[in-house]
Each structure stands twice: as structure tokens, then as C-alpha cells.
Amino acid sequence: DVVLTQSPxxxxxxxxxxxxxxxxSSQSLVHSAGNTYLNxxxxxxxQSPRRLIYKVFNRDSGVPDRFSGSGxxxxxxxxxxxxxxxxxxxxxxxxxxHWPPLTFGGGxxxxxx
Amino acid sequence: QVQLQESxxxxxxxxxxxxxxxxxxxxxxxxxxxxxxxxxxxGKGLEWIGEILHSGDTNYNPSLKSRLTISVDKSRNQFSLxxxxxxxxxxxxxxxxxxxxxxxxxxxYWGRGxxxxxxx
Numbered sequence: 138d139v140v141l142t143q144s145p146x147x148x149x150x151x152x153x154x155x156x157x158x159x160x161x162s163s164q165s166l167v168h169s170a171g172n173t174y175l176n177x178x179x180x181x182x183x184q185s186p187r188r189l190i191y192k193v194f195n196r197d198s199g200v201p202d203r204f205s206g207s208g209x210x211x212x213x214x215x216x217x218x219x220x221x222x223x224x225x226x227x228x229x230x231x232x233x234x235h236w237p238p239l240t241f242g243g244g245x246x247x248x249x250x
Numbered sequence: 251q252v253q254l255q256e257s258x259x260x261x262x263x264x265x266x267x268x269x270x271x272x273x274x275x276x277x278x279x280x281x282x283x284x285x286x287x288x289x290x291x292x293g294k295g296l297e298w299i300g301e302i303l304h305s306g307d308t309n310y311n312p313s314l315k316s317r318l319t320i321s322v323d324k325s326r327n328q329f330s331l332x333x334x335x336x337x338x339x340x341x342x343x344x345x346x347x348x349x350x351x352x353x354x355x356x357x358x359y360w361g362r363g364x365x366x367x368x369x370x
Contacts, residue, residue: 168354176356178296185345185360186296192355229296233354238311239298 139164139235141242143228149250156217158245160230165210167234174233177206177215180244181226189228190215217247225249252277254346254361262340262368268333272346272361279322280304284349285329286357287320289342297342301353302329336368 140163150156166173177190188197190206193213203218217224230242258270272285279285287299300310302320310318319332333340343365347357 172354174354178356185363186357187360188350188356188358191350197358231296231356233352233356236354237298237300237309238313239353241296241298243295 138238139166139232139240141230141232141240143230143242143245145245146243147246147248149248150217150220151250152222153219156220156224156247158215158228158230158247160208160213160215160242162211162213162232164235166213166232167210172234173209175206175208175213176231176233177204178229178231178241179224179226180229181223184226186229220247220249222249252348252359254348254359256344256346256361256364258364258366260365260367262336262366263370264337264368266336266368268331268336268340268366268368270331270344270346270364270366271328272330273326273328274348275327277348279327279329280324283351284309284353285322286347286349286353287331288345288347288357290345290363291339291342299331299333299344301349338368340366341368342366 142161144159178186180186194206227244253275255273262268284301286301302308317334322329343363345363346361348359350358
């Protein structure tokens, strides 16, 4: 199985400041057909997860443009340009290139300082 | 707006069978989406369980495959999960979700989740 390692585990951030979450894969996530199936999810306290980004950098409808995804191969990043109070929660990366199984990272908890 | 709603027992005895259903509304289960089960153990991360297409084609997590059956009922617009020989390790919040296309790109609609505890 592909292992996704997220860092940091916990990320205290000041409101209005940027935040960056890393996701590293045990194998390259470039699919033979050329796509890279690396997605990001947000899980606010007490809620179901919500997809933010798919295929590395494509933002879902309704997701604020302060969220952006980047990366290639085995190294990927989710950036929040200016953290707002509603961004508190746990963020997960997920890969769909090598499956089954689809696998998730262990999560990064974003909290306000 | 597509909505998913999980239902089933919240308590299952060890060695028993965990059975859950996901009702889909606002969209057809016969669309070209894979319908998925995901679980989250208390205080832990997310684990993909498996998925089904309206045709009945399935993909399962190899770690659960020997105990797992996912089925679809097109007449009721719902799909179901059965996990046999459960232990305390199967205690989790179980979510159903819709795959964005073939699920490689993640899941665009989720249910609210149902907490299942395995205990006598």
C-alpha cells in the first residue's frame, strides 16, 4: 500500500498568517496515463470530511481561493494564504494513483494560536 | 443537491456482522459514480473500505476483503455494507460517500456518518 506521511501533525497558526501542510508519498503518484491523483480534504470539528483540492491543484467549487495545492511526484503541499477561524480542523491528503486501496495521510490538525 | 444518509445498528457484538445502508437522494445511484464506504476510528484517521458501481462491480480494501460485502439496490437508490466477524478494532465512524467519477479524485458528497461500536 502507498503510505502518505503528513507533516506537521499539529499546526498552530495566527489568524491572517499563512499555513503550509506537507504530504509525502512512499511512491511516485504519477499515473501511467499522466495524471497525478493526489487530493486534499478538510474535516472541521464534528463534521464529515470535505474535499478541497483534487489532482494536486484543482480547487473544488465553493472552496475559497486562499487554499491552493501544489507538488509533483512524491512531494505535495497544501497552502492556506491567510488562515481564518473557519479553517480550524484536520486536513488529510489522499492518493488514488495506486489502488486498491485508496489511502489517506494521517492528518494535520490546524488550530489558532 | 446529492445527499447521503447512513443507517444501521450503532452497537454490534464481537464476532457478529456489521450491516449498514446508505440512502442516496437528489441523484441516481445508477449514475457513473462509484459509491463508497470510508471509516474513521475514534481519534484516528480515515480508512477506505470499498466501493460499488450501479452495475454491481466492486473494489475492496484488501485488508478487509475476506470479511466484506458491498451491494447495491437500484430500486431503493441505496447501497449497503456488510462486515463479518467484527472485533473492537472495527469500532469507528462509518461514512458513505460518492466517488468523483472513479474515486481516484476523491469524494465530492459525504453522509454525516454513523458511529458503530463493537462491544458485548
